[in-house]
Amino acid sequence: MTQVQERYGLLAHMRSIKNGEGFEGPCPIHRGTKPDQFRVSVTKNCWNCFADCQRGGNVLDFVALMEGVDVRAAAVQINEWFKLGLAHASLHATLLGLSCHAISCQTTADRFWLSVARQTAL
Numbered sequence: 088m089t090q091v092q093e094r095y096g097l098l099a100h101m102r103s104i105k106n107g108e109g110f111e112g113p114c115p116i117h118r119g120t121k122p123d124q125f126r127v128s129v130t131k132n133c134w135n136c137f138a139d140c141q142r143g144g145n146v147l148d149f150v151a152l153m154e155g156v157d158v159r160a161a162a163v164q165i166n167e168w169f170k171l172g173l174a175h176a177s178l179h180a181t182l183l184g185l186s187c188h189a190i191s192c193q194t195t196a197d198r199f200w201l202s203v204a205r206q207t208a209l
């Protein structure tokens with residue numbers, strides 16, 4: 088989630104809370120202004136907007152809302168941004184929870200992606 092926040096240049100507008108376990112700031116989804124309406128949990132890899140959006144979600148939900156696309160398109164986007172190197176076929180299979188073992192866990196990006204895939208497989 089932190090990598091995605093960086094991608095959107097959000098970290099500069101957010102402050103660390105709970106000893107670095109999370110961030111809070113204005114909501115980038117509905118473009119709010121209150122500094123405490125949007126919270127991200129680094130440990131849980133999820134976010135919540137307590138203002139207009141009245142919802143939360145995982146990394147994929149966040150990118151989907153920011154880009155105005157569905158969750159699957161968001162997964163493809165994340166794959167490209169972070170050069171996770173997953174072929175679209177395995178990306179889709181991963182989304183369906185079928186081939187997690189086919190992915191190597193060697194890099195940070197892979198681990199990040201695996202956490203995304205696990206959340207999505209629910």
Ligand SMILES: [Zn+2]
Binds near residue numbers: 118125
């Ligand atoms: Zn919001």
